[in-house]
Amino acid sequence: MAPGADAMTGAMRPFGLGYWPLPEDEPRVALDREAIRLVSADGALVTGIVWTPAHGRTSRTWILLAHPRGDFSVHYAAPLLAAAGLPVIAFNTRYLNNDTDCLHELAARDVVTAHGEAIRRGAESVVLLGNSGGGSLMALAHVDHGIGDAWVGLAAHPGEGVFMGQVIDPSVTDEDDPLSVDPDLDMYALENGWRPWPEPCSYDPAWVVRYRAAQRDRISRIDERAHLAIQSASEARDEARTLDRHADPEAWGSARRRSVNTPYLTIYRTLADPAYLDLSIDPDDRPLGSLFAFPDPLDANYGRGGLARTMTPRGWLSTWSALSSRARLADTMPEVRVPTLLVHPTADTEIRRHQAAEIASASGATDLTLHELTGAPHYFEGHRPEAMELVVDWIRARFG
Numbered sequence: 001m002a003p004g005a006d007a008m009t010g011a012m013r014p015f016g017l018g019y020w021p022l023p024e025d026e027p028r029v030a031l032d033r034e035a036i037r038l039v040s041a042d043g044a045l046v047t048g049i050v051w052t053p054a055h056g057r058t059s060r061t062w063i064l065l066a067h068p069r070g071d072f073s074v075h076y077a078a079p080l081l082a083a084a085g086l087p088v089i090a091f092n093t094r095y096l097n098n099d100t101d102c103l104h105e106l107a108a109r110d111v112v113t114a115h116g117e118a119i120r121r122g123a124e125s126v127v128l129l130g131n132s133g134g135g136s137l138m139a140l141a142h143v144d145h146g147i148g149d150a151w152v153g154l155a156a157h158p159g160e161g162v163f164m165g166q167v168i169d170p171s172v173t174d175e176d177d178p179l180s181v182d183p184d185l186d187m188y189a190l191e192n193g194w195r196p197w198p199e200p201c202s203y204d205p206a207w208v209v210r211y212r213a214a215q216r217d218r219i220s221r222i223d224e225r226a227h228l229a230i231q232s233a234s235e236a237r238d239e240a241r242t243l244d245r246h247a248d249p250e251a252w253g254s255a256r257r258r259s260v261n262t263p264y265l266t267i268y269r270t271l272a273d274p275a276y277l278d279l280s281i282d283p284d285d286r287p288l289g290s291l292f293a294f295p296d297p298l299d300a301n302y303g304r305g306g307l308a309r310t311m312t313p314r315g316w317l318s319t320w321s322a323l324s325s326r327a328r329l330a331d332t333m334p335e336v337r338v339p340t341l342l343v344h345p346t347a348d349t350e351i352r353r354h355q356a357a358e359i360a361s362a363s364g365a366t367d368l369t370l371h372e373l374t375g376a377p378h379y380f381e382g383h384r385p386e387a388m389e390l391v392v393d394w395i396r397a398r399f400g
Contacts, residue, residue, distance in 0.1 A: 018291060018379040019131060021076040025384050027083030030054035040094070040113040044106065048091025048114070049073040050121075051082035061399040062123035063088040064114050064148070067134040068107050068160065068319065068327075069099040075131065076379070077154070080388040086395065087121070089114050093137075099308075100264075101315040104140055104160075104327040111141035115148065125149040125399045129391075132350075132378065133160045139332040150339040150398065151365075152391060155378050157351045158329045158359060164308060165322030169269035169301060170214035175222070178268040178302070185214050187274045188298050194277070197296035200288060201277040208274055208281060219322045222267065226313035226321075229263050236261075262312050267320075270306035271297050275352070282354060285347040291378050292350075333362040340365040341394050343387055345376030369394060 032054045038046040048066075052058055063086055066072050071092055078090040093110040095102040111128070118126050128138035128148040135156025142148045157163045171187070174180035188194050193203040203211075236258035243252040275281040276290045276297045292307070293300035300306055308320040317324040326332075333340075340363050344356035353372070360370040371390060376383035 018381075019070065019072065019075050021074070021079060022381065022384075024382075025076050025080060027079050029083045031079055031082050036089070036091070036117065038091075038113050038117055040109050042106070042109060044094035044110060044113075046091055046093065046110045046113045047073065047096070048089055049078065051078040051088040051090060053082055053085055057085060058087055059085050059399070060122065060124040061086060061127060061149075061395060062118040062121070062125070063127045063129050064111060064118060064138070065090040065129045065131075065134070066093060066111060066114065066137065067130070067132065068093055068102055068104065068137050069095045069097060070133075071096060072131070072134065076384050077129065077131065077388060077391075080385060081392065084388070084392040086392065087118075087123070089118055099315065099319060100310055101312045102319045103314060104137060104318050104325065105144065107137055108141040108144050111138065112145045112147055115141075115145075127152055127395060127399075129154070130156055132157060133163075136160060136327040136329050136332070139329055139336050140327045142338070143332045143335045148338060150341070150395070151336050152340075152394075153342045153359065154380070154387065154391075155345050155348055155351055156329070156342060156356075156359065158355050159322075159325060159327050160307075161320050161322045161325030162328055162330075163350070164270065164320045165215055165219055166212075166275075167271055167273045167307070168215050168218055168267075169272035170211060170218045171272075172218065172269055175225075175266070175268070185211060187211065187272055187277070188301075197277075197298065198288060200279060201274070203274045203278050203281070211274060216322065222265065223317065223321050223324055226265065226316050226324075229313040230317075233259050233261060265311045265313060265316055267308050267311060267316075269301050270308055271301040273297075276349065282352040284353050285375055286349045286377075287347065290349050329359050330362050333359060334364045337364040337366070339367040339398050341369045341371070341391065343371050343373055343390060345373050345378060345380055345383070345387075347375050348378045350378050367398070 032052045034050040073090045078088045081088050091114045093107040127150040129152040130138040131154040135153035136159040171182045171185040173182050194201050236255050240255035245252040290297045380387045
């Protein structure tokens with residue numbers, strides 16, 4: 001089945017809706033759904049849905065489910081977990097559907113807000129559950145704020161910035177020209193092993209090593225632009241403080257304008273992982289392609305797809321930089337010492353098996369479980385009841 005395809009019909013759905021429930025995911029029990037609007041301590045709006053079973057006993061262990069920007073209030077896990085008796089607060093951060101200025105440190109505050117709501121409603125234990133980029137968000141919230149009694153990652157990647165480090169196109173030579181290309185680093189060049197879709201490609205392992213290093217170099221160059229923009233604004237703020245707005249309003253006004261100016265970063269070509277087209281790279285059960293593109297990743301790399309296409313300097317550094325973002329599981333997992341479950345789908349087009357193993361090995365938890373779900377894709381289509389049964393059994397074994 002193609003990435004993003006509906007498990008029942010094979011019809012394509014936009015990748016952003018890939019985590020929505022499918023007909024076969026619907027639990028055959030009555031559920032209550034309550035829309036909530038919460039306000040964080042710093043005044044941000046946090047919206048979501050509280051999912052609870054309509055009848056029967058409700059657990060005192062609650063689940064928090066979120067993603068930095070995705071609408072996880074309607075994530076497929078919420079009704080399945082609630083049907084098993086586990087109340088779920090499936091919520092959205094302040095950056096819902098727009099991470100242009102996403103600061104993970106502030107999104108973590110939104111997790112704290114939802115955690116407080118769970119406690120207010122009677123939770124005795126709270127499980128932080130993250131799918132995809134939600135995993136690194138939940139780990140950061142736990143480390144920065146000390147919340148959560150367990151951490152569960154479903155197809156959790158090593159961090160959104162780390163993920164960008166494996167998909168950004170290093171052949172871009174001019175950040176202002178979306179078609180600029182260094183032919184030696186072009187994964188879509190015949191001489192480097194590319195073949196037109198749907199033929200599989202074959203990239204030389206030594207070339208892939210150089211490619212990965214060049215990806216990191218491009219990230220570093222974008223980081224430098226972001227840091228320079230932030231530094232320029234900071235210097236202008238310092239200058240404005242030295243000026244008398246009444247004695248020299250023109251100079252003060254110029255400094256003020258420069259102090260608040262945000263030169264947005266336009267980041268072209270962010271869907272260029274050779275492993276999308278060469279299955280011999282980090283082999284597993286995945287199909288060709290990416291859930292972010294259908295059918296050919298080339299289209300999304302050069303077209304409207306991809307990630308982080310428009311970012312503020314601080315948003316880039318906090319969220320999408322492989323070098324600067326703090327939402328890196330390699331950094332946070334050693335501090336996550338609560339019971340930890342990582343469920344990795346082996347047919348995931350985005351997250352590799354070795355990355356799941358690295359996340360598990362970095363964990364500071366003595367109670368650690370890594371479970372591979374064979375043949376499951378990133379959003380577990382066709383395997384969702386099985387995956388949620390694993391999660392429910394794991395939680396019950398620890399919290400009753």
